[in-house]
Amino acid sequence: MVKNSLSANVLMMKKLLVFTLVMFIFGFALVPFYEKFCEVTGINNLLKPDVLVKDNWVDEGRWVVVEFDANTRGLPWSFKPLQTSARIHPGEPVDVMYEITNNSDREISGQAIPSYSPRFLDKHLKKFECFCFTKQVLKPNETRQMPVQFVIEPGLPTDIQTVTISYTFFELPAGTSAIKK
Incomplete structure (x- = not known):
């Protein structure tokens, strides 16, 4: 009877080891699947530059107000857009400047993550061009102006008259490269 329970325990141990190994391999296999899924769906493309189309059509028959927002999380930085909004025609290229200041006495690295409203913007x-594409390193008390160049395509639904582009800076630990694109 002891022999039967011992062999049952050994069998259960083998099954658990196989299960653990399969789950470990499955975890590693998910990474390329996730990256491909994000590539196909367009998720996680927020930190990559787009290509300027030379013969871009501008919808001069309508206006869209673009509001600019700036935030920091856990950083002793001041961060703001130099203009809070712009009235543009869809399809018209826009240049906006943001200003950031490191208010501390140490060098700090950070990265901005964009967010948009409405969500499908x-x-x-x-x-x-956007400072959010790369890590920003600011020396103590350094102030820097950073550009953002963008266009809102004329395909934006006509019932949308106001949109918001927001950036939030997060601190990157020392020795960390930019957030993976």
Whole structure:
């Protein structure tokens, strides 16, 4: 009877080891599947520059107000857009400047993450230059002005008259490269 329970325990141990190994391999296999899923669906493309189309059509028959927002999380930085809004025609290229200041006595690295309102704006917003594409390193008390160049495509639904583009800076631990694109 002891022999039967011992062999039952050994069998259960083998099954658990196989299960653990399969789950470990499955965890590693999920990474390329996730990256491909994000590539296909357009998720996680917020930190990559778009390509400027030279013969871009501008819808001069309508206006859209773009509001600019800036935030920091856990950083001793001051961060603001130099203009709080812009009235634009869809399809018209826009240049906006943001200003950031490190109010501490140490060098700090950070990265900005964009967010948009309405949520589907990212499908109609093309950014050509943005400080959010790279890690920003600011020396103590350094102030820097950073550009954002973008266009909102004329395909934006006509019932949308106001949109918001917001950036939030997060601190990157020392020795960390930019957030993976």
